Amino acid sequence: MGSTPLIQVDHLTKRYETSADATPVLKDISLTINSGEFVAIMGPSGSGKSTFMNILGCLDTPTDGKYTLNNRDVSQMNVDELAQLRNQTIGFVFQGFNLLKRVAAVDNVALPLLYAGIGKAERNQRATELLEQTGLGRFTQSLPNQLSGGQQQRVAIARALANQPKLILADEPTGNLDTQTGSEVMDIFTRLNKEQGITIILVTHEADIAHYAHRLVKFVDGKIVHDGGVQAA
Numbered sequence: 089m090g091s092t093p094l095i096q097v098d099h100l101t102k103r104y105e106t107s108a109d110a111t112p113v114l115k116d117i118s119l120t121i122n123s124g125e126f127v128a129i130m131g132p133s134g135s136g137k138s139t140f141m142n143i144l145g146c147l148d149t150p151t152d153g154k155y156t157l158n159n160r161d162v163s164q165m166n167v168d169e170l171a172q173l174r175n176q177t178i179g180f181v182f183q184g185f186n187l188l189k190r191v192a193a194v195d196n197v198a199l200p201l202l203y204a205g206i207g208k209a210e211r212n213q214r215a216t217e218l219l220e221q222t223g224l225g226r227f228t229q230s231l232p233n234q235l236s237g238g239q240q241q242r243v244a245i246a247r248a249l250a251n252q253p254k255l256i257l258a259d260e261p262t263g264n265l266d267t268q269t270g271s272e273v274m275d276i277f278t279r280l281n282k283e284q285g286i287t288i289i290l291v292t293h294e295a296d297i298a299h300y301a302h303r304l305v306k307f308v309d310g311k312i313v314h315d316g317g318v319q320a321a
Contacts, residue, residue: 093156094254094287095121095144100153102139112151113139115310123254126281126288128298128318131307138259140307141291145178145257146170158254175203179248183260185240187232193219193243194228200250218246222276238269245276249286256280258290262297274300 102114114136121127131137142148143155146162149170155162158177165173179200180186187196197215206214219228222242232240241261248256258277262270278300280286292298299318306314 092123093120094123094125094158095119096154096156097144098154098156100143100150100155102136102143102148103151111310113310114143114150117153117310117312119305119312119315121287121289123287124281124285125303126278126301127290127303127305128301129289129291129305129307130293130295130298135307136310137291137307141257141259141289144289145180146174175200175251177254179251179253179256181241181244181248181256181258181261183263185232185237185244185264187240187243187247189232192229192231193224193235193246196232196243197246197250199247204251214250215246218249219243221249222246236269237265238272241265241269241273242276245273245280249280253286255287255289258288260291260293262292262294270297 097117097119100114100117101112103110103112117140129137129141139148143150146157150163153163157173160173162170162173188199194212194215197218198211201211201214216228219225222245224239224242224246227235227239232243235243262273265273274297277288277290281288290297290301298304301318304314304316304318305312
């Protein structure tokens with residue numbers, strides 16, 4: 089496991105209400121995640137874990153406190169800078185796959201490369217290689233509705249890897265999958281973490297999914313109540 093901080097969160101607070109004295113969704117969160125870690129985040133609905141993941145993913149900004157990602161102070165970035173950092177550093181995997189329905193698998197995977205300004209030939213080559221790595225080499229031209237849920241999630245993982253991210257944020261990635269398919273998807277995350285050293289942060293409600301991680305962070309009422317071994321899941 090790496091010892092270099094990839095994520096540093098210091099006294100982070102988040103409020104959505106306009107009132108300054110409104111109860112914050114996140115309350116004075118401080119956390120360090122090193123490069124190469126595999127972290128599961130758990131907590132009941134409304135605990136703040138989704139808000140925290142949105143901030144980590146540069147989809148939202150803190151009200152107070154500091155967030156440093158890959159040695160860059162995210163807290164002070166504007167919208168364009170956040171978008172660039174997302175595209176260069178982070179891969180996202182969602183419960184609902186979030187694939188373009190009328191676009192072939194290879195073009196779904198290539199989408200982040202298009203946003204990054206990569207030429208078509210290189211995009212297609214890279215996307216095809218990633219589909220092969222995730223076991224979908226025969227399905228490059230398949231539309232999402234021609235694929236099973238597990239296959240769609242593999243496409244989503246391949247897309248998350250397109251720009252060779254340092255960090256993958258996975259929000260309930262097995263939530264729409266059966267147990268066997270979910271295990272297969274988690275095996276891919278495990279391999280990416282172990283063999284490529286990609287930092288994985290995973291939100292899940294399922295204790296058995298959390299056990300794939302090396303570290304568990306639990307949120308309750310906007311605070312971290314556990315940060316340590318996964319056995320506490």
